[in-house]
Amino acid sequence: MSFTKKYKQALKKNKSFLCVGLDSDYERLPDCLKNEDNPMKKFNKEIIEATRDLVCAYKPNAAFYESAGKVGFQAWEVLNEQIGDEIPVIADVKRGDIGNTARHYAKSLFELNDFDAATSNPYMGWDAIEPFMKYDDRYLFVLAITSNSSAKDFEYYHDLYKLVSKKVSEWNEKVDNRLGLVTGATKPEELKEIRKICTDEILLIPGIGTQGGEVEKTIKYGYGGSNGNMVINVARSIIFASSGKDFAEKAREKAKYYKELFNNYL
Ligand SMILES: O=C(O)c1cc(=O)[nH]c(=O)n1[C@@H]1O[C@H](COP(=O)(O)O)[C@@H](O)[C@H]1O
Numbered sequence: 001m002s003f004t005k006k007y008k009q010a011l012k013k014n015k016s017f018l019c020v021g022l023d024s025d026y027e028r029l030p031d032c033l034k035n036e037d038n039p040m041k042k043f044n045k046e047i048i049e050a051t052r053d054l055v056c057a058y059k060p061n062a063a064f065y066e067s068a069g070k071v072g073f074q075a076w077e078v079l080n081e082q083i084g085d086e087i088p089v090i091a092d093v094k095r096g097d098i099g100n101t102a103r104h105y106a107k108s109l110f111e112l113n114d115f116d117a118a119t120s121n122p123y124m125g126w127d128a129i130e131p132f133m134k135y136d137d138r139y140l141f142v143l144a145i146t147s148n149s150s151a152k153d154f155e156y157y158h159d160l161y162k163l164v165s166k167k168v169s170e171w172n173e174k175v176d177n178r179l180g181l182v183t184g185a186t187k188p189e190e191l192k193e194i195r196k197i198c199t200d201e202i203l204l205i206p207g208i209g210t211q212g213g214e215v216e217k218t219i220k221y222g223y224g225g226s227n228g229n230m231v232i233n234v235a236r237s238i239i240f241a242s243s244g245k246d247f248a249e250k251a252r253e254k255a256k257y258y259k260e261l262f263n264n265y266l
Helices: 003-014 039-051 062-066 069-077 079-083 099-112 126-133 149-153 157-174 188-197 215-222 247-264
Strands: 018-021 057-059 090-095 117-120 139-145 179-183 203-205 230-234
Touching (some): 018 247, 057 090, 069 079, 090 099, 090 139, 099 117, 099 126, 117 126, 126 139, 139 188, 157 188, 179 188, 215 230, 215 247
Parallel strands (some): 090 117, 117 139, 179 203
């Protein structure tokens, strides 16, 4: 099933714009898991089981898996299986490279690992994106305005984030609307501008929770098309809500809180 279809089904079933970020930092895993064969795998399993009816997507960020070495690679490889067929998985890898190399990134993410979507840095332009689009049921989220303070170094220059949004909207005509944008929740006014350009694209919106992003404005400005088209990511505030034995239970409570908070502003 395509990313878009899976996303829409999960949205409808769970009535939630929440995406749980599986940024399972090895150093922060609860002590009670330290004796497991693979603590990261077990942690993810518990978090997924505790939240799967509360989300429209999951977003694991590759950095946390790569930095854990073998344990991390093993945990990365089983994510799709652990999550199952009903919830889409966005591999946050921010890949962007010359076409020949990008082809291998796409193969790794969409063939070997079978993720539903990925993230990409658009700095190198269309030929860095095209190889991902050869997989005609997959989706790619392109960075437009990021949540960090140094976004100002490049992303505002000549309104670069708006140019990226315009390009994505243009490209979408040739790739059957399989490109979306990443727009940080810490920058709601820019999100509003992006939504004017990309009226129907799915927006991946990180930055709520630990980074202090704006919830009310995010929902107000981010909602697009007939069913909202937002994937609002929260990672640390949910998955590390407790470092005790009740970590999964507390993660569920937090996920429920965010799901309802988002829905209250609709
Ligand atoms: O592409 C992203 O997901 C992303 C873009 C951005 O502008 N800001 C941002 O925080 N992210 C990612 O979103 C997640 C945010 O995690 P928390 O701050 O713990 O909720 C991390 O995986 C970041 O790498």
